[in-house]
Amino acid sequence: MLFLYDFGIRVYYFLVLLASLKNKKARAWIEGRKNVFNRIFSLIDPSREHAWFHFASLGEFEQGRPVLEEFKAHYPGISIIITFFSPSGYQIRKDYDGADHVFYLPLDTRANAKKFIKLVNPAIAIFTKYEYWFHYFDELQANKIPLYIISGLFRPDQPFFKWYGSLHRNMLHKVSHFFVQNKESKNLLSGLGLNNVSVNGDTRFDRVVKNISEVTEVPIVRDFCSGSKVFIAGSTWPQDELLIASLTSKFPDWKFIIAPHEVDPAHIRSIEKFFPNSVKLSKQKVNTSEQVLIIDNIGMLSSLYQYADLAYIGGGFGVGIHNTQEAAGFGMPVIFGPNYKKFQEAKDLIVSGAFFPISTEDDLVDRMEYLQDEDVRIKLGAIAKDYVLSKAGATKIILEYLKEKRFASL
Incomplete structure (x- = not known):
């Protein structure tokens, strides 16, 4: 078995070496x-x-x-x-x-x-x-x-x-x-x-709780969101972005923040095609009249949840959802794709009613319709936040x- 393991390590290196050409x-x-x-x-x-x-x-x-x-x-x-x-x-x-x-x-x-x-x-x-x-x-x-x-x-x-x-x-x-x-x-x-x-x-809950207490303002994002209901999509992949694109015309009174998992130029360009009424964060001045803000850098997502009313977490149509705890810690309902079963907090909060798995565009629209009610969002967000605090x-x-x-x- 060790021989096979060592062989597999070398094959992996060779494949990465080949991939590195492009x-x-x-x-x-x-x-x-x-x-x-x-x-x-x-x-x-x-x-x-x-x-x-x-x-x-x-x-x-x-x-x-x-x-x-x-x-x-x-x-x-x-x-x-x-x-x-x-x-x-x-x-x-x-x-x-x-x-x-x-x-x-x-x-x-x-x-x-x-x-x-x-x-x-x-x-x-x-x-x-x-x-x-x-x-x-x-x-x-x-x-x-x-x-x-x-x-x-x-x-x-x-x-x-x-x-x-x-x-x-x-x-x-x-x-x-x-x-x-x-x-x-x-x-x-x-x-x-x-x-x-x-x-x-999970030690990640301790990190989330600390982040909530120490979160810093992002003025450009704060100004973009001011006075609007905000849907944030974190760690998204193309299939997530395609689904979310259908929401912008159906819910014109909402603003959308898209923070993709990969921020290479090709991926950012594909997101801009999904969301023609968008602006990138890297622009020196963000037009606050736009409906969609694309986060084209890495490392600030955990600070952006403070401005949102509802979160979508990507990865659920691929190998598995990304971190849902940060969004939950800021007290909001969370939506994600069907591949979530490896994550205990996702399973727990689905049962509690604060998390919503989806499989289709119709599912996503239905969840958005349900979560239009501010009182519902506040109630479910409180459940999510209490869960995070209890796990620290x-x-x-x-x-x-x-x-x-x-x-x-x-």
Whole structure:
């Protein structure tokens, strides 16, 4: 199985290398890893104690960020090292001032893992939600470096719980402790003989609560929205945008903010075709008489929810919906596509009546008709916000555990 894993890693690299000839994101993935070990060697101070935080991408970074920041506050003498797998995380957070160093994670080969762990020599490694890399986990275990999974989420359809998943199960046994989001995850791990598990929820809720209390004004967006009912669509993909385009003529008294998941020029141009009565945020002066505002940059979506009355979250017609918690935290109903079943908060708030899954344009129009009533929106928004507030606190539990165990070796 390890042979197949190593072969798969190399095939993946080759495919990304091919894609990099035409794809900007793939090119950034390749270019970012060039000379990464030279950078690590030249920048890291071997005399200091290091904590290694790894994130797959930007979403996982925001999810694990509360733990990172609390860890830094509790242990100010420990150097914080962040790695990302994806360019969408690295490029946005490479200058994040909460870390001493930010790098791309070298490809998971035995040689790379040995070299990385030797250079960094972390006192602790913390991975958020996903990302299980055999050689890195194996090298951490071999060096008796504690490894923690935070906001872990497990489902029966994952390889860990399949007949062919022996290598993946092996990885799980290299983890010092799992902090998981729900009881189902704990029960699944227990079925594999893993009892080093705590159910403490999702650390992203702590990030959302903090963001609500510290949200900053975006004057240009505030002025665009002033006096109107506002529909915000966050992390959208083309299929989401096509559906939403049908709403503008049916609901002319609403303003629409479109914040796509990808902001490359080609995608922005396609959105402009869907919404001819639109203006881009990057224009120095936004015409407030326009109905649609296109957010053509990354990193400000969490600040935009403060201006909205209703949110649509993209991704539900693809691999899965993006973050719904931020919108819910600002107290509004949320609509999304049919692929939401991997997300506990979505399932919970559908039952509570504050979230609305859709599959067709007619579904979307029907939900909009229902949510025209301001009293209904306020009532459902309060349910969503109360849910978010009730789920906060996972970060504190994790830090108390680490403080008590002082990282606890494997």
